[in-house]
Amino acid sequence: MSLKKQTFSGVFWTFVDTFLVRGLTFLAMVLLARWLGPKDFGLVGMIAVFIAIGTTLTDSGLTNSLIRTKDPDQGDYSTVFYVNIVMSCSVYTIIYFSAPGIAHFFDQKVLIDIIRVYSLLFIVLAFSAVQLAIFTRDMEFKTITKVNTPSTIIGVSIGLYLGYNGYGVWSIVWMYLSTQLVKAALLWLFSSWKPKLLFSKEKFIYHYNFGYKLLLSALIDTIFKNSYNILIGKYFSAQTLGFYERAKQFGEYPSSTLTNVLSKVSYPMLSKIQDDSKRLETSYKKLIRVSFFVIAPLMLGTAAVAKPLFLLVLGQEWLPAVVFFQILSLAMMLYPIHAFNLNILKVYGRSDLFLKLEIIKKSIITVSIIVAFQFGVLGLVWSSVFTSFASLGINMFYSSRLINYPVFVQLKDLGQIFITTILTALAMYSLTVLLPKEQLELQVVLASIFGALLYICINYVNKKSPLHEAVSLYKTRNQ
Structure with missing residues (x-):
């Protein structure tokens, strides 16, 4: 397949994927907005910066390095996989014990449990980040669509069920978390790659040298993007x-x-x-x-x-x-x-x-x-x-x-x-x-x-x- 044809195919399937995923999520949020109040959305907005920072740290910029690497091998993939797992568990532990302090900052005690549950997202994402990077690098966007569509349908269904039955802000939390759980499972199912007990210090240094600058850039961007949420929520x-x-x-x-x-x-x-x-x-x-x-x-x-x-x-x-x-x-x-x-x-x-x-x-x-x-x-x-x-x-x-x-x-x-x-x-x-x-x-x-x-x-x-x-x-x- 020529690069032009491959690109058009990629645009088409990524558009279908994104339109379906974001479209279903958007419609779900519209319905939830009618059942929940602005305060419930505000509570999720308060912790958005911490979830975004945790997600960024989990990846460490290494999957971007995988995508641009010309001929990555099993050593590259396995090394990045294990680094992501260790990072995600470390970040989750920090966020877990920081939850009371975050809740105190916003004067919202309910945030403690919300943060601790929602932050499980970091570990879920880490388990499937390499598989997603491989599909993206090979421009297999049709496969990504096959993964994202059922994941979103299941997640949205759970969120709407909880929202309709009066679970409030938890309906939003479980909608996103269940979506990523199903997505991770399907990425493992569709991907032929599986991690092996390999870790290359040289591979890690190579990807880290490219990735850490992107990580720092992404962290800075994430913090500042969500600074408005922090200021509005606090003051x-x-x-x-x-x-x-x-x-x-x-x-x-x-x-x-x-x-x-x-x-x-x-x-x-x-x-x-x-x-x-x-x-x-x-x-x-x-x-x-x-x-x-x-x-x-x-x-x-x-x-x-x-x-x-x-x-x-x-x-x-x-x-x-x-x-x-x-x-x-x-x-x-x-x-x-x-x-x-x-x-x-x-x-x-x-x-x-x-x-x-x-x-x-x-x-x-x-x-x-x-x-x-x-x-x-x-x-x-x-x-x-x-x-x-x-x-x-x-x-x-x-x-x-x-x-x-x-x-x-x-x-x-x-x-x-x-x-x-x-x-x-x-x-x-x-x-x-x-x-x-x-x-x-x-x-x-x-x-x-x-x-x-x-x-x-x-x-x-x-x-x-x-x-x-x-x-x-x-x-x-x-x-």
Whole structure:
């Protein structure tokens, strides 16, 4: 199978996988939002940073090294497997005994048991991380879809059953934990690789030298991404954090779905052609343009119909989350572009530069948060938009030094798409204002159809639009 065909197959199956997994989870969370209150979501949001840190430490950046290694063998796989197991058990032990302190910090005693149970996730993930890395490296995304789909269906079913029967916040915890338990079991079942009693110090050092910089980068990124949760949960209320979390999750469904699909496929794909700089540059430019062409109108278009959409899907109780979602949409539309720029650094093995960038960007975020905190919760949310744009500029600058795609040219390409998107979103919002306020379904459906048609027509007329590039890529997918 040619790399182009393999890539299209990867995009297709990863999209199906991500759409099903995130779609089912998203629908489950919508239903749970109707049964649970904002406070329950706020409690989960409070411990999100600790779960995210633990998950990052468990992997140690080693599976990323496996994916980019040209000819990994049993020694590579087994070494990484045992390191992950030891790390996961160590991290779980630390989190287990830290639970009372975390609960005291947020003044929520109920968090003790939640943290101790939820953190079992680290050990579960460690047992299947290598199998997942092997499937990803070999671009066997169809197999990953076969694993994720039943896992999610079972997990979501358990979560909905518990939520409907009044288990509150535990329904969210067990939904995620049971999903990963089933996923781990299926990865072992589908994978032909099994660990052997092998541990190579040389292999460990090789993967560690690449992985530890990614680990530090991921840790810094995780802490700062969740710093908003910590501040809102500590200084405002669990309910306010619940509104923020729901808005963030609502926006992350489309943005993270696309980012996850393209990033998962593009990293191994670009790694395979890392020695062909011209081909790498061409592929990268197409990825940037086409992905932003899709995600920008998706995020800003949804923001335009956010009020009737939230009322229709979540209900009146969640209306305060609308403004959070609309602001966050501006930051979330940049997610794929961030991911692709950082993938270039990983493809070229520049994990040192990756770490340097994280330190620079997080310094900016720190200053931004300190200034924005004085303006309340909305100030904090707006600061995330500012730092997202600033971080993108930094990512572009350093990735452009590795490939022939200057920052100015990138901004010009994205700017044309952004202007078209803004015009479309404004037209959609105007239509929702003109339509009857009580007709929520009519506002959402008509504005969405109108926006999609307007966006496609504008880009069809513009011969330099990524629309034509996307069509061309599709037509030549089998070549």
